[in-house]
Amino acid sequence: MSTLKQLFDLSGKTALITGGSRGLGLQIAEALGDAGARLMLSARKADELKEAQAHLKSLGIEADWVAADGARDDDIRRLADEALARLGHVDILVNNAGATWGCPAEDYPVEAWDKVMDLNVRGLFLLTQQIGKRSMIPRRHGRIVNIASIAGLAGNPVELPETIAYNTSKGAVVNLTRTLAGEWGKYGITVNALAPGHFPSKMTRGTLEQVGVGNLTAWVPLQRLGDDDDLKGAAVLFASAAGKHITGQILAVDGGVSAV
Template identity: 55%
Template structure:
């Protein structure tokens, strides 16, 4: 007898940790997970933005707490996990969403910029997945890790726009990190997948969209950029038992821009 869809998507009793969760796509994904029953733990660098996000989720009837942390610092992932344990909480779902970018011609890209991008976009997700897996998911033989990559990790950056060599490299690395970890931890009941968004209006993409927004819309079969709701379905699928047989995959959410 098949399981009802409502049961497959239900996250009641689960706890989700969302990095970069105080605003933008991170907060949107937290809304989706919380709406289907998950408790939510948010991390971001700024406490005031976290407080506002927790209040926003509470207004939607979603139980949430926040831990201020900078995922670009190598000691922070372990500290976050220790704080979660000290609060008597666990983590079933990890959304590695925190990220940053740097626009520069490759020949002018400074090494400290490159290192900053890799620290936040690739090393941070590795260290947090390692800490969360070790503390919670591997002992429980259940977990869902969703890495927020980008279509820039699958494609070459268009030469008419400012270069983003470090961003592309970090997101490409995150996609193969997803495959490698999925293969290693699959037998322990842990699914690891990535979502690769196209262009969504955000603080991170503001400069590019101001200069190239109309071109990017014109290059997209749907003729529009992503909106707040467009990542919710993919996130819920990959976080729940509805996606239990999906692992090591990258779900592209870009309105079809990468197919032409």
Template identity: 60%
Template sequence: MGVKELFKLDGKVALITGGSRGLGLQMAEALGEMGCKLVISARKADELREAQTHLESMGFEVLTVVNDLSKTTQIPGLVDQVLQRFPGIDILVNNAGATWSAPAEDYPDEAWRKVLGLNVDALFFLSREVARRCMIPQRAGKIINIASVAGLRGSATNVSTIAYHTSKGAVVNFTRAIASEWGRHNINVNAICPGFFPSKMSAGLLDKVGEAVIARAPLHRIGGDEDLKGVVVFLASEASRHITGQSIAVDGGISAV
């Protein structure tokens, strides 16, 4: 197989959670450009409609599903809607997530449950549903978990996001553990650990630490609109077929110094 063939994704069905905006939409663009049929899910119907219009204008086939992953009882229904349209799910990008900022000693119980519930519980329940209904029967699949460099290290001294850091560390080790279990089914499970990217979730944090991050990063920049596209295509394609259980930092090198 030639190198170009290794990266082709023609006809593959990719489900991207949190795919209506930000990093999720950028990754949907990349997978669509490589030939995927796209399914994007999110809580807000208006944002999904806008994203669908944008993606269809690029020539991609798109199904949107309104779904609140924090309500885990809705997860089987999300998969039902995908399978009503497509024969299976080949690629799952677990991108939906939440954060909450407060000092650890004052951290609200509801905030802890919200962040861990979406970032860890929902990620597992959806992965399990897709694996047992699609990927295990077809003996093939790619699961890409969007973790964070926050899962690889502690927080800066002026950052108080204990639940987010905890959840993303859990995603990194979940990726290792489930890759070990599902490798026998020919399912690759890997994680992407973005650094600082402009997004609705990171806006307040970047205001606090953005300049310091840029100064410290070896590449002296934060992430841009194109910087996750290559790695998500790589992990979704046969080019990464001998890679599983890994977490790839996409952070301008800051986690390496």
């Protein structure tokens, strides 16, 4: 029998976090690093990755990084190659990279639809396939944490911008998570998803400015937005031995929005 501290300890584990240079990805990197994991961050922009690396170092967390575009097949393969070469194997994969685009459905440009889908769904699957096939399945162990959204659980209230491609993509992530959990459970791999509500970030800045924080929090039961700590505990639960019997689950971290 393990102690609670042992169950949540990630010492000796390795983690690859996409979209890890800022926002929710960086918050999760802080949590996994603080729990003892060796980190590899990925995002498109090298300068932001360097800033994230320096930030984590200031917290006593060492992290490596690779600049890669999760919507490009060649970059996905290169990221998998680099992660496996530098880490040796990947115990924890956090699929956080994502994009959004706001436009009414009747006028939604196909180029924007493809951009969102290529990164949020296709790229997520292809990287997961690479890491699963090359590292997790052979070792009969893995923790996959997908970042979905409450936007993938329901439609938008009328007050919010129109984001049909984003919502559709996150709905796909929800069912990809459940389906893959069923397929890969026999390999000792858990696959779960976090579904954040509204957190201040670069991606949500436009919504916050357009709708206003007060209007957004008015329909949140806890009457607040997510903060810089609110994903940490759930991420470590899914990534650690504490969550070894949890798979195929979607955990909303949204202040209660999805419950009402």
